[in-house]
Amino acid sequence: MTETVEITCIRCPIGCDIELEVEDGEILSMEGAGCIQGEDYAREEYRNPTRVLPTTVRVKGGVLPYVPVKTAEPIPKGELEAAVKELATVEVEAPIELGDVVFEDVCGTGVDIVATRDLPAKESDPLAAD
Amino acid sequence: MTESRQAVTGDLDAMRREEHDLVVVGGGPAGLGAAQAAYDEGVDDIVILERDFELGGILQQCVHPGFGLEYFEEELTGPEYAQQFIENVAERGVDIRLDTMVLEVTHDRTVYAVNDEDGVTEIDAEKVILAMGCRERTRDALDIPGSRPAGIFTAGTAQRLINMEGKLPGEKAVILGSGDVGLIMARHMHLEGAEVEAVLEIMPYTGGITRNVVQCLEDFDIPLRTQQTITEIHGNDRVEGVTVQEVDEDFEPIPGTEYEIECDTILLSVGLIPENELSVDAGVDLHQVTGGPIVDETRETNVEDIYACGNVLHVHDVVDWVTEESMIAGRSAARSLQDRVETREEPIEIESTGKLRYVVPDRISTVDPDREEIPLYMRVHAPMEDVFVTLSSGGEQLARTFERRAEPGEMVTLNVDSDTLAELPEPRLELDVVQREEA
Numbered sequence: 001m002t003e004t005v006e007i008t009c010i011r012c013p014i015g016c017d018i019e020l021e022v023e024d025g026e027i028l029s030m031e032g033a034g035c036i037q038g039e040d041y042a043r044e045e046y047r048n049p050t051r052v053l054p055t056t057v058r059v060k061g062g063v064l065p066y067v068p069v070k071t072a073e074p075i076p077k078g079e080l081e082a083a084v085k086e087l088a089t090v091e092v093e094a095p096i097e098l099g100d101v102v103f104e105d106v107c108g109t110g111v112d113i114v115a116t117r118d119l120p121a122k123e124s125d126p127l128a129a130d
Numbered sequence: 131m132t133e134s135r136q137a138v139t140g141d142l143d144a145m146r147r148e149e150h151d152l153v154v155v156g157g158g159p160a161g162l163g164a165a166q167a168a169y170d171e172g173v174d175d176i177v178i179l180e181r182d183f184e185l186g187g188i189l190q191q192c193v194h195p196g197f198g199l200e201y202f203e204e205e206l207t208g209p210e211y212a213q214q215f216i217e218n219v220a221e222r223g224v225d226i227r228l229d230t231m232v233l234e235v236t237h238d239r240t241v242y243a244v245n246d247e248d249g250v251t252e253i254d255a256e257k258v259i260l261a262m263g264c265r266e267r268t269r270d271a272l273d274i275p276g277s278r279p280a281g282i283f284t285a286g287t288a289q290r291l292i293n294m295e296g297k298l299p300g301e302k303a304v305i306l307g308s309g310d311v312g313l314i315m316a317r318h319m320h321l322e323g324a325e326v327e328a329v330l331e332i333m334p335y336t337g338g339i340t341r342n343v344v345q346c347l348e349d350f351d352i353p354l355r356t357q358q359t360i361t362e363i364h365g366n367d368r369v370e371g372v373t374v375q376e377v378d379e380d381f382e383p384i385p386g387t388e389y390e391i392e393c394d395t396i397l398l399s400v401g402l403i404p405e406n407e408l409s410v411d412a413g414v415d416l417h418q419v420t421g422g423p424i425v426d427e428t429r430e431t432n433v434e435d436i437y438a439c440g441n442v443l444h445v446h447d448v449v450d451w452v453t454e455e456s457m458i459a460g461r462s463a464a465r466s467l468q469d470r471v472e473t474r475e476e477p478i479e480i481e482s483t484g485k486l487r488y489v490v491p492d493r494i495s496t497v498d499p500d501r502e503e504i505p506l507y508m509r510v511h512a513p514m515e516d517v518f519v520t521l522s523s524g525g526e527q528l529a530r531t532f533e534r535r536a537e538p539g540e541m542v543t544l545n546v547d548s549d550t551l552a553e554l555p556e557p558r559l560e561l562d563v564v565q566r567e568e569a
Contacts (some may be wrong), residue, residue, distance in 0.1 A: 008344050014535050015340030051345060052206055054194040055321065056293055063183070066296040068193035068209050077349060084321045098213055116193065117209035 002028065007045050009038040018042040044086070050074035051084055057102055061121050062094030068116045069102055075109045082107050093119040146251040151227075151467055153241050153255040155232050155408065158187020158457040159449050160440020161261035162215035167223045167460030168259075169220070175469055177225040177253065179232050179243050185219070186212030187263055189449065191290045194314055196341070200450035211449060235260070237413040237433050257435050259464040260409055260423070261456060264441040267401040276363030279370070285311040285399035289318065298322050299393025304372055305329045306360050309337040310447070312399025317346035319397075326352045326389050330374060332359045332381055335513060337539050339447075359383070360396070369394050396537065402445045404418040413437060419488040420444035424476065427504050428462030428494040429455065437463050444490050444507070447541055458505075465498070472497045478557045480506065486519075486562040487511050487538065494551065494559075503545040508537045508561060516566040519544055524555030536563070 005020040018032040020042060026045060032037045052074050056066040075083060083106045092102045096119040103113040150511065154161045157180030165176050184190065186200045189197070192208030199205055204213070230245040241253040264285035267526050284292075285300050289311065291297040293493050301324050305312045308331040316326045329347060336343055347354050351352050355374075362373040362382050371392045373382035405421040406414070414431045422443040423431040429439050439459035440452045465471050477495035482488075489508040509517070513535065519542055520530040544561070 008340060008348070010341040010344050013340060013537070013540055051349070052195050052205075056193060056296065058296065064294055066294060068293060070193075070195065070207055070209060080349075081321065094533075098210065117190070117213055118208045 005046060009033065009041050011037045011041050020046055022046065028066045048075040050081060051077050053080050054116070055084055055087055055089055059096065059119060060091055060093045062096065062119045064119060065093065066118045067096050068111050070116055071106065071109075072101075072112045072114050075106065075111050079107045079109055083109075087113065094119055101130050107108040126128070139313065141478030146248050147254070148251060149254045150177050150256070151335075152177070152257045152259065152463060153253055154178045154259045154261055155235065156261035156263060156440075156442070157185040157226065157228075158180070158261065158263050158440065159189055159212065159452045160263065160442070160459075161187075161259070162212075162216060162219055163458035164259045164261055164463070165224050165437055165451040166215065166222065167457035168220050168464040169219075169224060169460075169465035171468075172477075173464040174223070177227065178219065179230045179241070180228050181231045183229055185216045185226065185228070191286070191293045192314075193293045194317075200448065201453050205365070208449075215453075217512070226460065227278045232408060235412045235436070237436075239435055240406045256467055257437065258412075259325070259429075259441050259456075259459055259463055260406075260414075260431075260436065260438040260442050262405045262408060262442045264402040264404045264445055267398070267403055269398055271384070272398070272400060274360055274363055277366055279363070279365040279368050281365070281369035281394050282363070282398070284394045285315045285397045287316055288323050288395075288397050291317055292322055297371075298324060299397075300324060300393075302327060302393045303395040303397055304360070304374075304391055304393045305399060307331065307399035307401070308343075308354060308356075309399045309401070310339060310342050312487065313338045313346040313484070314399065315397055315399065316352050317350065319388050320350045320352065324395070327393055328352070328374075329354045330358045330360065331356045332377055333357070335464040337501050339539065361388070364390075365369070365398065369396055372396065397561075402441065404429060404442045404445065409436075409438065409442070414438070417444075417488065420490065424492045425490065426493050427458075427491045428466070428471070428496055429459035429491070430462065430466075430495075435463075436468070439492075442486065447539055449544075452504070455507070460497075470498075476557045478551065478554065478559055480559045480561065482508065482561040483563070485511060486561055489504060489561055498548075501548055503547050504551075506544045506546060508542050508544070509538055510542065511538065513537050514563060518566060520562050520564060521546060522560050522562070523558055526555055528559075533565070 002023045006105045007018045009016045016034045042056050052070045059067045096115045099117045101112045154165050157178045189208035189212035195207050197211040199207045232241050233242040239255045239258050244250045266286050286297045308329050320326050360372045361375045364371045373402050377389040413433050417424045423438040429437045437459045439456040446452045477493040487509045518530045521528050528550050
């Protein structure tokens, strides 16, 4: 059965609406792409859409209670929600440096989660020490 | 009253006094870029005054990617972009004062700042660069009727709560306004476990970029409803729902189109306002459209030796342009300190036709032999396709740039060659937008 799939290209601000005609996962034809980049994007987006996931994880002893992180590589779009759930249980200890791996192989994708900023440890409050 | 006044005067006598070449108000991307550029141009007595506990400004809460594509030619998250510049100013030994609030900047560049450690400090500055950024428009500014329940946030506040403090503002949200912050927050709220019922946009088109519409809304089947707005908020202690209505061409609600959405949270993403209270007190004139100072091409305001850059000047869509602009301000302030700037006898006024909302700068008032070109930043009023933005003087076309699609949300830049400016028919530049077939 032939189906039509609509994809909006995001390679540039023009945002061409591309129509794919597909059958059993095979692309038969494509219409609406303004350039070759758009055709590449539509093919990739149909076969294996991926995204970089930005989120945060808990931090112990840091100047902030959370540190921003991202997937080191794009992961399959369908795994985004599961990845956030898996990361909800993660807690790392300050200090943290930009690029530190805070979690390995998220959702079995083989992709690591890395910190996107330095996060210093909280200095102990001299007044609270005694 | 008299007693407390005397107490204040007593404090003023004992106040710390300092002198510096350059004081930068604000340590976000604009302040950081300005300080870096001024240092690299040969000024090393620079102080950055920042009210937050760390540098980086709003970038620290923008944890999503999409920054740096122009400046670094790679895609970074907000904190990654900020950290580059934080490291740059630290390496240069710039004097950074955190948790420090600027109380006043006077027209003769005396800066009053306060923090826990030093109390009030009076700084006599040769040059001041204003880089205070902008703030979000609130519900009050929109005048939405209804009660005053909890659960109404600006999108940026929600962003800070989620990304920096680890708190989810609510469980079922409606987002008003489809600018990029609103779209980004729709995705964050959804991924963090909240339901996003709809994003409402009063205009016929989104205020955000296509990529965000695709990756923040379409990826998660969050509906975007254009030409609709909230006309009433329900709930007493907490938001319980909203009434939504379609609007006509004049943005007036159309009777009979009302429907209700149940929700406990409303996020407002309805515009940003340059934060210019300090500027106004210093005697800086503001532009009616941008809400920021009126500046020349060096980003100097009408008050001599006071400059402005970044979102305090006009709201930018991409941080890379904030960096470019703040580097112009920093470099210009440094060169002026070193007496390397020559003032034109008569400034070149920059004017635009009705198709452009605004242009920055307002005029070109200096000659700088080391400057090859001057970027003009502008925004169109409404979306247009296949247009040329043209620059002329005395009826003669000097430069033009083609835009396949020009949108109010995406700044257009047109660079003017310094050589072109040397021989203008008249000291006036005119910007216009024309359809390709007419050009």
